[in-house]
Each structure stands twice: as structure tokens, then as C-alpha cells.
Amino acid sequence: MASLKEVKSRITSVISTQQITKAMRMVAASKLRRSQEKMQQIRPYARKLNTIVSNLTASIGSDNDNDWYATKRTENKILVVVITSDRGLCGAFNSTVLKAAVKLVQEKYPTQFNKGNVTILPFGKRSMEYFSKRKYVCQDSYWGIFGQMTFENVSKAGNYIIDTFKQGGFDKVEIVYNEFKNVATQVLKIDQFLPLAVEASSVSNAPDYIFEPNAEELLAGLIPQLLNVQLYRSVLESNAAEHAARMTAMDKASENAGELLKELKLLYNRSRQAAITKEILEIVGGAEALKSA
Amino acid sequence: MQLEILTPEKKIFEGDVTIVTFPGANGSFQVMDNHAPLISLLQQGTVEYKGKDGAKKINILGGLVEVLKNKVIVLATGVAA
Numbered sequence: 001m002a003s004l005k006e007v008k009s010r011i012t013s014v015i016s017t018q019q020i021t022k023a024m025r026m027v028a029a030s031k032l033r034r035s036q037e038k039m040q041q042i043r044p045y046a047r048k049l050n051t052i053v054s055n056l057t058a059s060i061g062s063d064n065d066n067d068w069y070a071t072k073r074t075e076n077k078i079l080v081v082v083i084t085s086d087r088g089l090c091g092a093f094n095s096t097v098l099k100a101a102v103k104l105v106q107e108k109y110p111t112q113f114n115k116g117n118v119t120i121l122p123f124g125k126r127s128m129e130y131f132s133k134r135k136y137v138c139q140d141s142y143w144g145i146f147g148q149m150t151f152e153n154v155s156k157a158g159n160y161i162i163d164t165f166k167q168g169g170f171d172k173v174e175i176v177y178n179e180f181k182n183v184a185t186q187v188l189k190i191d192q193f194l195p196l197a198v199e200a201s202s203v204s205n206a207p208d209y210i211f212e213p214n215a216e217e218l219l220a221g222l223i224p225q226l227l228n229v230q231l232y233r234s235v236l237e238s239n240a241a242e243h244a245a246r247m248t249a250m251d252k253a254s255e256n257a258g259e260l261l262k263e264l265k266l267l268y269n270r271s272r273q274a275a276i277t278k279e280i281l282e283i284v285g286g287a288e289a290l291k292s293a
Numbered sequence: 294m295q296l297e298i299l300t301p302e303k304k305i306f307e308g309d310v311t312i313v314t315f316p317g318a319n320g321s322f323q324v325m326d327n328h329a330p331l332i333s334l335l336q337q338g339t340v341e342y343k344g345k346d347g348a349k350k351i352n353i354l355g356g357l358v359e360v361l362k363n364k365v366i367v368l369a370t371g372v373a374a
Contacts, residue, residue: 038302045299049368052332052359151301152371207361212333213319221318221334222357225370229301 004275007268014264018257024089025250032183032243038149039180039236046229053226055209056219068166069196069223077117078109079139079161079170081193081231082131083177083238084124086146090246093178093186094126100188101127101176105136119170121161123235149239151232158228165194175231180240184248191234196227294326294363296342298351300371305351306342313365314341315358324360331360340367 082101084094101120105113112118121139122128128143142157164170173193178186211218296313298305314323316338324331335358340351356369 041303042301044304045301045368048299048359048366052357052368056332155370207330209361210329210331210333212317212322212331217318218332218334218357225356225368232301 004268004271007264007271011261011264011268014257014261018254018261021250021253021257025247025254028090028243028246028250032240032247035236035240035243036180039233039240042229042233042236046233049222049226049229053219053222056211056215056222059209059211059215069162069194069227072195073171075109075172076112077119077168077170077172078105078112079119079121079164079173080105081121081123081161081173081175081177082127083175083235084122084126084130085238085242086125086144088126089249090242091249091252093242093245093249094124096186096188097176097178098127098130100190104174104176104190121157123157123238145235146239149235151228154232154235155228158231159224161193161231162224162227170194175234177234177238178241178245179237180244183244186241186245189234193227193230196223294324294328294365296344296365296367298340298353298367298369300356300369302371305369305372306349308344310342310344310365312343314339315367316340316353324358324365326363328360328363328365330362331358333358335367335369337373340369 080101082097084097088094105118109118116137119137119139120127120131122131122143123145124143125146128138128140132138132140142160145153145157161170161173165173172195175189175191175193177189177191179189181187294310295308296310297307312323312325314321315333316336318334318336321338322333335353335356337355338353340353342349342351352373353367353369354371354373356367358365358367
């Protein structure tokens with residue numbers, strides 16, 4: 001049986017670990033609330049932008065030569081945006097995304113990958129480290145967006161993607177990230193970012209707008225904005241999902257620490273009992289020996 | 294008429310106004326009550342509006358505006374401090 005002192009020191013260490021995991025859970029919970037608020041802020045903006053764009057596409061019609069963003073090309077050069085977190089200790093959050101990204105590249109784009117035409121654009125320290133250590137072409141100028149998660153910063157990365165796509169640097173762009181479904185569930189998502197699938201609104205009673213400058217130019221100006229909003233949204237989703245995942249993981253960890261503590265306390269009491277019994281036996285034995293002498 | 298100014302990060306303003314001036318892509322223009330439906334690109338510049346508590350100015354970094362049925366919605370890329 002383990003010595004009393006040993007068990008006691010283990011108990012103290014488990015208690016302090018539990019305190020840390022509990023604190024981390026609280027921090028994750030408050031961060032989750034903040035990023036959920038951010039997600040709600042962008043919603044009216046995104047919705048309005050979407051209706052305007054679909055109104056526009058409906059009034060222009062499908063045949064214009066300005067739609068570089070919607071035309072499907074031969075998929076020679078692929079960009080995969082992988083969104084993870086900066087920090088660990090959030091359960092399977094990062095590994096699910098990384099595994100899915102690797103699987104996507106290996107199953108969908110093996111020929112492009114072998115030619116070195118698959119580029120990875122990591123968001124978050126975890127995916128940056130993962131892909132830069134392996135044999136992937138890595139565009140790692142934008143991994144640090146979670147340090148300052150503003151629309152402006154995300155747009156910088158977004159504009160880079162859009163410009164390169166426009167010039168033919170990429171033929172297809174996909175995003176791999178965790179979507180925030182609720183506090184307990186994150187759903188892995190793989191979205192096609194470019195070429196964009198524009199849904200022309202079927203509503204025929206769209207109001208007769210005056211367009212300034214003209215509809216085509218307007219649309220050309222709006223598409224990058226729309227894409228940036230979409231990217232920003234994915235980043236926010238992933239961020240909220242990260243905090244939710246960390247919250248659940250830390251909750252679980254505190255619970256496990258509690259269980260461990262219970263077992264250790266039982267062990268402690270048992271060995272204490274054994275020590276006392278042993279002492280009494282020794283005293284009685286000693287007294288017995290004195291008597292018979 | 295109702296004016297709403299949104300950025301992806303927050304709502305900047307919402308309220309009743311009588312006249313708004315926008316930095317349009319083709320030059321500045323004004324919108325008053327009962328304006329025809331309009332969608333316009335905006336460049337970097339100042340949005341000026343007159344409401345109950347006087348005139349106000351907001352510097353935006355570009356964006357777009359939609360005018361429909363006395364409701365004006367500005368989708369700004371960002372706001373300059």
C-alpha cells in the first residue's frame with residue numbers, strides 16, 4: 001500500500017489541477033459569450049448584403065463577362081484554407097480539422113498535390129505548425145489573425161485570396177473549419193469559397209432599383225465584400241466553436257479530477273486506518289510481552 | 294425616413310433622419326424622404342445626416358447604400374476613428 005505521505009501529495013496535486021481546469025472553463029465560457037455576440041453582430045449585415053447581391057444578379061441576368069468569381073475552371077491549382085485555434089487543450093477540436101484537411105487533399109486532389117499545386121493557407125497557430133512541418137506548400141503570412149480578430153484583418157487575408165484567384169493563381173478555394181452548432185456540438189464543415197455559387201433570387205417582384213454607377217460595376221465591387229464577410233463569418237464560427245470545445249473539455253477534466261480525488265481520498269483513509277491498526281497491534285503485543293516476562 | 298448604418302462588427306447608428314449625404318462612387322449625393330429605390334457604391338468619405346438632435350458626421354471606409362421605401366441602409370466596410 002502506498003505510503004500516507006505519497007497519497008497526500010498526490011491529492012494536493014490533483015486538487016490544484018482541478019482548480020486550473022475549473023478556471024479555464026470559466027474563461028472559455030466568458031470568451032464564448034463574447035464571440036457569440038460578435039456572430040450576432042455580423043448577421044444583419046451579411047443578410048442584407050446577400051439580398052442585395054441576389055437582387056443584382058437577378059437584374060443583370062446570367063450572361064455577363066464580369067463573373068470571374070463564378071466561372072468554373074479546370075482545377076489545376078487548389079487552395080485550402082484550414083482554420084484551427086492558436087491554443088490547445090480543447091479536446092479533438094484541432095485534430096478533427098487537420099485530419100479532414102489532409103483527407104480532403106489526399107482523396108480529392110491527389111494529382112494536384114503530387115505536382116505541388118495544392119497550397120495550404122492556415123489560420124491559427126495549430127494548423128500553421130502542423131502544415132509547415134510537413135510536405136505541404138504553405139502560405140503562412142496570415143496565420144495570426146486570432147491575435148486581433150477584426151474584420152479588417154480577416155479582409156487582408158481575404159483580399160489576398162481573391163486577388164490571386166482573379167489572376168489565376170488558384171482555380172478553386174476551399175475552407176475547412178469547425179462550425180459552431182451549440183455549446184456541446186461542433187460540426188466539421190468544408191465550404192467551397194471560390195468559385196462562388198451565386199443564387200439569383202427567384203423573386204420577380206424585386207423593386208426597380210436605380211444602380212450607381214451601373215449594375216455590373218456595382219456587382220464587381222460587391223463580390224469581394226461578400227466573400228470577405230463569408231470568410232470572416234467562418235473565422236467567427238470557428239472561434240466560437242473553439243471556446244465551446246474548450247469549455248466542454250475542461251468541464252470533463254474537472255469532473256475526472258473530482259473522481260480521481262474521491263478514489264485517492266478513499267485510499268488515504270484506508271492506509272491511515274491500516275497504520276493505526278498496526279500501531280495498536282504493536283502496543284498490545286508489547287504489553288503482552290511485558291506481562292509474561 | 295429611417296437610417297441604419299451597419300459594419301460587419303457593429304451597428305453604428307439607427308434612427309429617424311430628414312436628409313443624408315453620401316460619398317458616392319461617382320461623387321457625393323443626397324437622399325431625402327420618398328427617394329426612389331437605389332443601390333449605390335460608396336467610396337471612402339463622410340456620411341452626413343440630420344436627425345432630431347442636429348447634424349452628425351461619420352467617416353466610413355467605403356461600402357454601399359440601399360434606399361428602399363423610406364428605409365436607408367448603409368453597409369460600411371469599416372469606420373474611421
